[in-house]
Amino acid sequence: MFTPWLRRWNLTPDGPPRRTPSSDLLPVRAGGRPAMLKLARSAEEQTGHRLMVWLDGGGAARVYAHSGPALLMEALPGGDLTGLPPAGDDDGATRVLCAVAARLHRPRPQPWPALPSLRTRFRSLEAAAPQGGLYARAWERAQALLGTPQDVRPLHGDLHHGNVRRGAGGEWRVIDPKGLIGERGFDYANIFCNPDLDFAARPGRLTRQAALVADLAGLDRSRLLAWALAYAALSAAWHREDGDPASAARTLEIAALAEAGL
Numbered sequence: 001m002f003t004p005w006l007r008r009w010n011l012t013p014d015g016p017p018r019r020t021p022s023s024d025l026l027p028v029r030a031g032g033r034p035a036m037l038k039l040a041r042s043a044e045e046q047t048g049h050r051l052m053v054w055l056d057g058g059g060a061a062r063v064y065a066h067s068g069p070a071l072l073m074e075a076l077p078g079g080d081l082t083g084l085p086p087a088g089d090d091d092g093a094t095r096v097l098c099a100v101a102a103r104l105h106r107p108r109p110q111p112w113p114a115l116p117s118l119r120t121r122f123r124s125l126e127a128a129a130p131q132g133g134l135y136a137r138a139w140e141r142a143q144a145l146l147g148t149p150q151d152v153r154p155l156h157g158d159l160h161h162g163n164v165r166r167g168a169g170g171e172w173r174v175i176d177p178k179g180l181i182g183e184r185g186f187d188y189a190n191i192f193c194n195p196d197l198d199f200a201a202r203p204g205r206l207t208r209q210a211a212l213v214a215d216l217a218g219l220d221r222s223r224l225l226a227w228a229l230a231y232a233a234l235s236a237a238w239h240r241e242d243g244d245p246a247s248a249a250r251t252l253e254i255a256a257l258a259e260a261g262l
Helices: 003-008 043-055 090-105 118-131 133-147 184-193 205-217 221-241 245-261
Strands: 011-013 023-030 033-040 063-067 070-074 152-155 164-166 172-174 180-183
Touching: 003 011, 003 033, 033 043, 043 063, 043 070, 090 152, 090 164, 090 172, 090 184, 090 205, 118 133, 118 180, 118 221, 133 221, 133 245, 152 184, 180 184, 184 205, 184 221, 184 245, 205 221, 205 245, 221 245
Parallel strands: none
Antiparallel strands: 011 023, 023 033, 033 070, 063 070, 152 180, 164 172
């Protein structure tokens, strides 16, 4: 599947291929420099490619070439942020996430790319709401947020510790955006469900990180917690759809912590 793109862009394989649920990736060399060739297998991933092109390296991996499902981007060999919180530097990881988000969200002269509305992201939570309880309350809160958007702009849509990687020069950059148009605050909500559910549910963790994110990003703390509630319940609904009730229940615990902070 990689061969046509290797020929088209004069690339040389530089490592074993890797398959994710939505993409196929191959380390390559492009003009002597290390790069990553990514082939999207879903429309959502191709939407993310359009955002990566528009970001033009501003907080994101630099794009060298793009055509349809194929994206050629810079290699980011320095690892991600998932190891920092368990090693005792949760605040440090959050500071990096907020700094990268600020670079993604900064105004740009070029028009926004064609991206779906953030509202489309919440279909699974809407479907789960008739169950009542926290799903229903989170959907009510999500509707209030989506109906009164603030500071609307292109969003990464899946900003978390595993999607921020260090480049060869030491800078941190995002990969794998979903690509949405919506309120800036939403992009910070996934921080509170990561780097993993057990860590996210530690006593006092969500409260501390919410205060830190609100300060660093210049966000209203209550509105940020409302986004955290909405996102965690949405994530739980996805786990439920995937047939993983244990993860759904664990993620609802994060939602409950966010709700308790409101």
